[in-house]
Structures are given as structure tokens and as C-alpha cells.
Amino acid sequence: MAPLSISEENYLKAVFHLYTPGEGIGTNAIARHLDTKPASVTEMLKKLAEKKLLTYEKYQGVIPTRKGFSLALSIVRKHRLWEYFLVEKLKLKWDQVHEIAEQLEHIRSEVLVEQLDQYLGFPKLDPHGDPIPDREGKMCAQNCCCVSEVKPNSQARISGVKNHTPAFLKHLEKMHLTIGKTVKIIERNEFDQSVELVMNDRKLHISKEVAQNLLVEKLMK
Amino acid sequence: MAPLSISEENYLKAVFHLYTPGEGIGTNAIARHLDTKPASVTEMLKKLAEKKLLTYEKYQGVIPTRKGFSLALSIVRKHRLWEYFLVEKLKLKWDQVHEIAEQLEHIRSEVLVEQLDQYLGFPKLDPHGDPIPDREGKMCAQNCCCVSEVKPNSQARISGVKNHTPAFLKHLEKMHLTIGKTVKIIERNEFDQSVELVMNDRKLHISKEVAQNLLVEKLMK
DNA sequence: ATATTTTTTTAGGTGAAACTAAATTATATT
DNA sequence: AATATAATTTAGTTTCACCTAAAAAAATAT
Numbered sequence: 001m002a003p004l005s006i007s008e009e010n011y012l013k014a015v016f017h018l019y020t021p022g023e024g025i026g027t028n029a030i031a032r033h034l035d036t037k038p039a040s041v042t043e044m045l046k047k048l049a050e051k052k053l054l055t056y057e058k059y060q061g062v063i064p065t066r067k068g069f070s071l072a073l074s075i076v077r078k079h080r081l082w083e084y085f086l087v088e089k090l091k092l093k094w095d096q097v098h099e100i101a102e103q104l105e106h107i108r109s110e111v112l113v114e115q116l117d118q119y120l121g122f123p124k125l126d127p128h129g130d131p132i133p134d135r136e137g138k139m140c141a142q143n144c145c146c147v148s149e150v151k152p153n154s155q156a157r158i159s160g161v162k163n164h165t166p167a168f169l170k171h172l173e174k175m176h177l178t179i180g181k182t183v184k185i186i187e188r189n190e191f192d193q194s195v196e197l198v199m200n201d202r203k204l205h206i207s208k209e210v211a212q213n214l215l216v217e218k219l220m221k
Numbered sequence: 222m223a224p225l226s227i228s229e230e231n232y233l234k235a236v237f238h239l240y241t242p243g244e245g246i247g248t249n250a251i252a253r254h255l256d257t258k259p260a261s262v263t264e265m266l267k268k269l270a271e272k273k274l275l276t277y278e279k280y281q282g283v284i285p286t287r288k289g290f291s292l293a294l295s296i297v298r299k300h301r302l303w304e305y306f307l308v309e310k311l312k313l314k315w316d317q318v319h320e321i322a323e324q325l326e327h328i329r330s331e332v333l334v335e336q337l338d339q340y341l342g343f344p345k346l347d348p349h350g351d352p353i354p355d356r357e358g359k360m361c362a363q364n365c366c367c368v369s370e371v372k373p374n375s376q377a378r379i380s381g382v383k384n385h386t387p388a389f390l391k392h393l394e395k396m397h398l399t400i401g402k403t404v405k406i407i408e409r410n411e412f413d414q415s416v417e418l419v420m421n422d423r424k425l426h427i428s429k430e431v432a433q434n435l436l437v438e439k440l441m442k
Numbered sequence: 443a444t445a446t447t448t449t450t451t452t453a454g455g456t457g458a459a460a461c462t463a464a465a466t467t468a469t470a471t472t
Numbered sequence: 473a474a475t476a477t478a479a480t481t482t483a484g485t486t487t488c489a490c491c492t493a494a495a496a497a498a499a500t501a502t
Contacts, residue, residue, distance in 0.1 A: 005488080005489085007488080007489060007490090026449070026450085027449070027450055027451085028448090028449060028450080036489090036490075036491095037490075037491065037492085038449075038450065038451085039450085039451075039452080039453095039490090039491075039492080039493095040489070040490055040491070041450090042450065042451055042452085043451095043489080043490085044489080044490095047488095058450080058451070058497085059449080059450060059451080059496095059497060059498065086333070089340060090333065090336040090337060090340050091336060091340075092332060092333070092336060096332065099330075100328065100330045100333055103328045103329065103330075104325075104328060106324075107321065107324045107325060108324065109320075109321045109324075111313060111317065112307070112311065112313070112321055115311040115312060115313060116311060119310060119311050119312075226458075226459085228458080228459065228460090247479070247480085248479070248480055248481085249478090249479060249480080257459095257460075257461090258460080258461065258462085259479075259480065259481085260460090260461075260462080260463095260480085260481075260482080260483095261459070261460055261461070262480090263480065263481055263482085264459080264460085264481095265459080265460095268458095279467085279480080279481075280466095280467060280468065280479080280480060280481080443502100444501100444502085445500100445501080445502075446499100446500080446501070446502085447498100447499080447500070447501085448497105448498080448499070448500085449496100449497080449498070449499080450495100450496080450497070450498085451494100451495080451496070451497085452493105452494085452495070452496085453492105453493090453494080453495090454491100454492090454493090454494105455490105455491075455492085455493105456489105456490080456491070456492105457488105457489095457490090457491105458487100458488090458489095458490105459486100459487090459488095460485100460486080460487080460488105461484105461485075461486070461487100462483100462484090462485080462486105463482100463483090463484090463485105464481100464482085464483080464484100465480100465481080465482070465483090466479100466480080466481070466482085467478105467479080467480070467481085468477100468478080468479070468480085469476100469477080469478070469479085470475100470476080470477070470478085471474100471475080471476070471477090472473100472474090472475080472476090
């Protein structure tokens, strides 16, 4: 089949990211995600449905097909491999790489991706803690939740972010809240939903906004 | 100024490659180079002239401005750095990289290019022997000519190619005519303009087509 | 159950970059 | 110098991906 355009790939990726089993994805949600208008989305969804990449029925919300899903995964794979490359090899900062990877993910070449993967040593996670799909689309299961949902007095390891904006990532870096660090969640303040935690024996206070976008894995003690 | 589209960048690059001092570049030549139609070229040339990237006057043939030239150089720089990366780091074959670099050259990010350059060790030549412009657009002078123009009985080192198609490059590889090899040009046959040469004490016969597209540097003996 | 609001779709239009066909200008030939 | 040929430009379409405004359907509230 004819290769997808960059636009089509971006829509497919949006569908992938917005998908939760059982629910159809709305036109509005996709428009918001891609910073475009609902009318444009409707049009594109029809085109992608023609190509059997998703199921579209008027007013019903959209669901990716197996084919659409696996194509989206291959784009996500490229995005995350490039992010890994940019940070590990080229020494860019973790807040600089998303935008560049948004461009690199559309480069078409099987052999390039496979060689890149090998060159990088088949990494399993990208610099933001997101799993990198392998050639078959398999990726390691993530067992994480955001800090705001962790119950008080538990140990956890910072494992990822939900928000990938440079602003948020720079903020985390400034607070030394980087991936791999171990923290203890002390308590959540009902008033402003901020969270108190301890890292390296130092007390730390994080806002609701941070707590909701910072992912951790609970640790057995 | 607004960034150029991929199409605009490709036209600018074509103009750069077809340029020879003193001559205007014709619409037809550009169309052939880009595998497009002359009518499309005219349109685009007007747009690039608006942006002061080249001088355009009806029927006169086009010449890049300083600005257009330096922009073209920055695209060529990216193309050649990526080719170097693909061959030296990812171990792709020299006949595989051009097509991929045609995509990668359009990735927009200052910091990416500079870090890539550093990561690669500021290479001066790409895998096909073409010079890589530095950040200011400077590149090492090339002192080469094609085998068909070398006078008989002279020593030379293979230094580049004029034709970048996979077919030609694979052919060269099969004949072990790779960059850096030293050869002695024996004689040119008037009949079919083929050339006889010696490499590693073995006699070699190359066709007119090869001789015209293989570049060498003459060696002092 | 009806009315209001929100979501989604349709209809019609825009700009970019290509195309074909026809007209125009430049160049080459006799 | 006139004519034939080649190169270039113009005019008019097409496709893609977006847009706005208005209509239609679905969801929500009264």
C-alpha cells in the first residue's frame, strides 16, 4: 500500500495515544491533541478508515484496527529510539528531544531503524521512561502510577512523566526529580493537593501539577 | 523569516548543485534534476526569488544569491553529516545512505546538527568523498577530475563519485573501486572510451560510463 | 419529555505544490 | 532574415490538508 503522509501518521499516532480499551475516541479529543479543528479531523478519519487503519462510524468515536495499531507502534518505536539516541549519544537534554523526534519519527527506512536499534543496544526505555516497542511492537509492561495516587508512607522510584513539555521537564530537573531516583511519599495535603516527599533524606514539597504528572513505581520494602 | 518548506529546500539544493559561476541555470535543467515539470519549476523560482534566495528574470536562467547559497550549503552540510553517520556509526552501505539522507537533511534543529558534527568528530568528507561544509559553510577544496580526463600513465587516488545512484555505487564496490584506493591509469581506448588501469598489480578495464563518473586525485610520484 | 448545550459533520473555501496544454520567447538552422 | 526547434512561461486543474460557518446529531439539564 502507498505509504502514509506525515499528517496521516500524526493522526494515527494521536489515535494510538488517546486510545483506551472499550472507548471510542472523539473528534474533539483528537483535534485538541493535534492542535487542529474538529472538521479537519473528521475528514482525515474518513481517509484513515478507507485505508482500514481505524473503524469510523459517524458520531460513534473511532477505534484503531490491528493494522492501525501496529503502524502507530512503529512510529512510536522510531520516536523513542531517536529520543534515546539524541540523549545518550548526542548529549541533548531530555527537554530538547521531543520536538526533534517528532520530525525524525517520520523518516522512512526499515534498515535505518533496525541498525539504529542495534547501535543503541536495543534500549527498553526512552529518556522519559516510556517503553520502546521492539520490531514486533512488543514492549515491557509499565507498572506505574502518578505520585498523586500513591498512598502515604510508601517508597517509590521515579519512572516516568505524563507531561512531556520542556517547561515541565526543566522544572523536574531543577528539583532533581529525575528518572531512577528513589523517593518516599510522606503525605498529600487535602487543601491544595500538593505532596510532601523525602529524597536523599531531604524533604521536598511538590505541587498538585507536578504530582499528577510525575510517574513512579512502588517499591517493596 | 519563515522556514522553508521541504520542497523549497529541494529546489534550492538543486540550484546549488547545478550552479556553475557565470552561467544562469535553466528551468529545464532544474526540472530534470528534481524529476518534475518545467512549469512547476517556474512557479517555484518566482517564490524563491521573492524570498531573495535567487535572482530570477523571465527567460534568463537563475542564479543563487549569497543568502540562497549559504542556505543550500547548510542543507548539504546536514545531508553529508547524516551520510557519514549512517555509514560510520550505523554501518549502512554507501549505496543505501543517499536516499535516507535526502529525508534527514530536512530535519530542523541547530543544536542537533552541531552535536551530531561533534559526535562524529567533525568529519571533512562524506562516504562518497564529497566535502562536508562546516558551520560557516567552509569546506575543503577538492582537486579531482574524472578518470576519463586523466592522462595516461599517471598515478591517482580514488577520491569520489559524480553519480550517486545505488546501481553505480554497487558496481564500483563489486570492482573494489572504493575511495582511497590507489590506481594507475594506463590508457584510454579511443574506440569505446573505456579505460585500462592497474590496481594492486592487477589490470582492470572500466567502461566509459564508469570512467566518466569516478573521480580521482592525481598523485605526485 | 423537552430544551439547552456540546459534539460532530457537512458544505464551501484557501494556499501549497504539483500537473497538462497552450502560448510566448529565445536559440539555432537554413 | 525567416523559419524551425527548443526552452520557458501562462492559464487553468487537481490533490492534500487545513480552515470557517452552519447544520445535524448526541448528550445533558431542567
